[in-house]
Amino acid sequence: MAEHHEELAHLFLEGEEDEALSYIDELLNSYSRFYVFEQVITQSMYYIGDLWEKNKISVADEHLATAVCDFVLSKLKADTSGVPARKQRKHKAILFGVEKEQHYLGMKMVAETFQDYGWRVRYLGPNLTLEHSLAQIKKYKPDVIGLSAALSYRLPTVKGLIQQFEKLEWRPLIMVGGRMASKFDLEEFESDRVMVIKGLPHLHQWFKEGREGVINETS
Structure with a gap:
């Protein structure tokens, strides 16, 4: 019997919108929203990505x-x-996919996670250049800048963005995530200003530990 994420991936690949939604609704009766997002939806898209890399799908x-x-x-x-949100906090985040990066679904789930914890979020979508992202960042002055990339050859782009964002005077925390972060060792990027997020469980843990309070100490 296929695992949950493989079953969902099959429905996605067949274009079965209603069936996919019904399947997830059924899972939500037995599992937490967090489990469904991280272990089913996210893993299903990783599974599809692996199929594409192996030329098993077009x-x-x-x-x-x-x-x-x-x-x-x-x-x-x-x-x-219609569900009451947590108390709105003053913290702000900007999230986007780096230039030429077309994957964006994981970042949408990250945006919802920030919102669930009361953050104000600007989700800028995929494939954003340094020029356009920097313009929005300087205007919004977020506490967290979230970068997403899926493939290893985006690493030079991510590194260049980090170098630029580290120069910002209000010293935002830079989060690097996406499939790339879960597949490769990005320890070289980490510092007191840069955090690599290896999936939604890691991000949830950061919130539960109250680590966003550190932002105020370093801003």
Whole structure:
């Protein structure tokens, strides 16, 4: 019997929007939202990415799966829009995918996580250049800048962005995430200003430990 994430990946690849949403709703009756996001939806897209890298599916298949997953995430967000949010905090975050990076679904789930913890979030989407991201960042002055990338050859771009963002006078925390962060050792990037996030459990742990309070100490 296929694991949950493989079953969901199959529905995504078949373009079965309603069936995928029903499957997730069924899982939510037995599992936490956190489990479904991290262990089912995220892992299903990683699984699809692996299939694409092995030439077992086409680019069109991968795009269809991404579109269906996006639909499901949007519906899940809409279904919880009436749920009272946690007390709004003063902290702000900007999240985006680096230039030429087309993957964005994981970042959408990260944005929802920040919002769940009461943060104000600006999600700028994928494939954002340094020029445009820096303009938004200087205008919004976030406490956290979140960068996402999936493939190893984005590493030079990520490194260049970190170097630029470390120069910002209000000293925001820079978070680096995405599939790349879970597959490769990015310890060289980490410092008191840069944190590598290796998945939603890691981010949740950061919030539960109250680590956002450190931002005020270093800003």
